[in-house]
Amino acid sequence: MxxxxxxxxxxxxxxxxxxxxxxxxxxxxxxxxxxxxxxxxxxxxxxxxxxxxxxxxxxxxxxxxxxxxxxxxxxxxxxxxxxxxxxxxxxxxxxxxxxxxxxxxxxxxxxxxxxxxxxxxxxxxxxxxxxxxxxxxxxxxxxxxxxxxxxxxxxxxxxxxxxxxxxxxxxxxxxxxxxxxxxxxxxxxxxxxxxxxxxxxxxxxxxxxxxxxxxxxxxxxxxxxxxxxxxxxxxxxxxxxxxxxxxxxxxxQLKQAYNHFEHLKSYLLIRIKELQGFVEMEAASSAHFPGIIGLTFRNVQGQYVMLQCNRHNIAVATGSACTVHKQAPLRSLLAIGKSPEQAKNFIRISFSLHTTTKDLDELMNVLHLLHKEIMKER
The missing domain is CATH 3.40.640.10 (Type I PLP-dependent aspartate aminotransferase-like (Major domain))
Incomplete structure (x- = not known):
């Protein structure tokens, strides 16, 4: 996993x-x-x-x-x-x-x-x-x-x-x-x-x-x-x-970990461009801790993305563990201007020093498969 x-x-x-x-x-x-x-x-x-x-x-x-x-x-x-x-x-x-x-x-x-x-x-x-x-x-x-x-x-x-x-x-x-x-x-x-x-x-x-x-x-x-x-x-x-x-x-390991997270975030930003219009990184400004990444999807609920990732042995979250069992849209997404529907199309990924770019490649493979699936349905 x-x-x-x-x-x-x-x-x-x-x-x-x-x-x-x-x-x-x-x-x-x-x-x-x-x-x-x-x-x-x-x-x-x-x-x-x-x-x-x-x-x-x-x-x-x-x-x-x-x-x-x-x-x-x-x-x-x-x-x-x-x-x-x-x-x-x-x-x-x-x-x-x-x-x-x-x-x-x-x-x-x-x-x-x-x-x-x-x-x-x-x-x-x-x-x-x-x-x-x-x-x-x-x-x-x-x-x-x-x-x-x-x-x-x-x-x-x-x-x-x-x-x-x-x-x-x-x-x-x-x-x-x-x-x-x-x-x-x-x-x-x-x-x-x-x-x-x-x-x-x-x-x-x-x-x-x-x-x-x-x-x-x-x-x-x-x-x-x-x-x-x-x-x-x-x-x-x-x-x-x-x-x-x-x-x-x-x-x-404070500095080492932060630099590693910055590297992973930069790598993911490049890979996400392959799916431009389908997935977007949230709050990716300079005032951002790179160890926590929020992603929103177009016309796909975060819970479905999470389940598809889980099927491929990748563990991601649809928000804080304290709120995932609630049906309401995430307050944090609403606070930054997302609509209730957009707020439901969210997953969070978060890193450790053990996380690698290969792990992110595996995540992107799943997202590519998901994108193809959605496009076929249209």
Whole structure:
């Protein structure tokens, strides 16, 4: 099987599996236990927190381990809004956000919050001017992801953070698709909360973290108390150790992987010209992460394309794994100006360092066969 769905999940790396095994067999204690076995596990947990914080230039006490990106998003948003209720009830976001963010935000509309959804360009990028115009006196939170999970669009998070800091507005950034793939500096980007998931970068499933920027305010002190792991059960030390190992390994390959993805994207762009008018690459601007590619087809639904690829042992996606079972068109496609029908004619492919141009040739062979099939029917 040619796997082209790495944005959905990745296999655990050998390094991550080894770290998990070592931690599970040698650091198996409960971190809340006061005996030596518990203390050793807690020391390992502290080391992991320190190492992960250093990757984003953050403070280690601001790292809180979770079950993954969804829990991190929900915890961050609920916590930030809970302690800013007295300041205002206006939120700014985009329709491109992950479903966990949009659902968490929409739940606050029931308690009289209002939400502004920023427009994006045809390449799926937010305008700083549009954000500035959307800010109101009672705006308390802006939630904008770093890299879109379906289009690969990269948002100008450093410019966003700089603007929001001047206005004293919380900035939550979903970095599930960018952590370990693009550099991110929480201090330079003025990010107040950030979410990450392990299984997107060759670590185990069921592990992630939320980062909450330390502050001297009472609100932040209450926030960190709310998120302390000891309030949420026994900590998954082996999973966290495996996650940390995977993350550190990913950062050593950051530039190599990005250049490889750029090469694959450029190659695919050339090959796609063979089917001009039948398939189009979306959001392929300079503000695009080349490891995630969105393709739309003319008069062919993405689900049918996915099934045909699967028949030929190629795994692609019709969108985020969290939304594929829904019948509605993808919000991200509608946000960049596609009609509901066009939005259904979409597949996403995503790469790893193991992906080759030969893999893309196999994909193109299937698309050529599909094109011939469609032309015969006409």
């Amino acid at each position: 040619i796997y082209l769905d790495y944005a959905s999940t990745t296999p655990m790396s050998k390094e991550s599996i080894q770290a998990y095994h070592t931690a599970a067999t040698s650091y198996y204690g409960n971190t809340n236990s006061l005996h030596m076995v518990g203390t050793q596990a807690d020391d390992l947990l502290s080391l992991c927190r320190h190492q992960l914080a250093s990757l984003i230039n953050g403070e280690q006490q601001a790292i809180y381990f979770t079950s993954g990106g969804t829990e991190s998003n929900v915890l961050a948003i609920r916590s930030l809004l809970h302690y800013t209720e007295h300041r205002g009830k206006h939120i700014i976001t985009t329709s491109l956000e992950h479903s966990s963010v949009l659902q968490a935000l929409s739940s606050f509309q029931e308690v009289e919050y209002t939400i502004t959804y920023l427009p994006v360009t045809k390449d799926g990028v937010v305008s700083i001017e549009a954000l500035q115009d959307a800010i109101q006196d009672d705006t308390v939170l802006v939630a904008i992801q770093h890299v879109n999970h379906e289009l690969g669009s990269i948002q100008p998070v450093y410019d966003i953070g700089q603007l929001l800091k001047k206005r004293d507005i919380w900035f939550h950034c979903d970095c599930v698709q960018s952590f370990g793939k693009l550099p991110i500096n929480v201090k330079e980007a003025n990010i107040d909360s950030l979410s990450v998931s392990s299984h997107k970068l060759y670590g185990p499933k069921g592990v992630g973290f939320v980062y909450i920027q330390p502050s001297s305010s009472k609100a932040s002190a209450s926030l960190t108390h709310f998120l302390t792991e000891s309030h949420r059960g026994t900590v998954n030390v082996p999973g966290i150790a495996a996650f940390t190992t995977a993350a550190e390994h990913a950062y050593t």
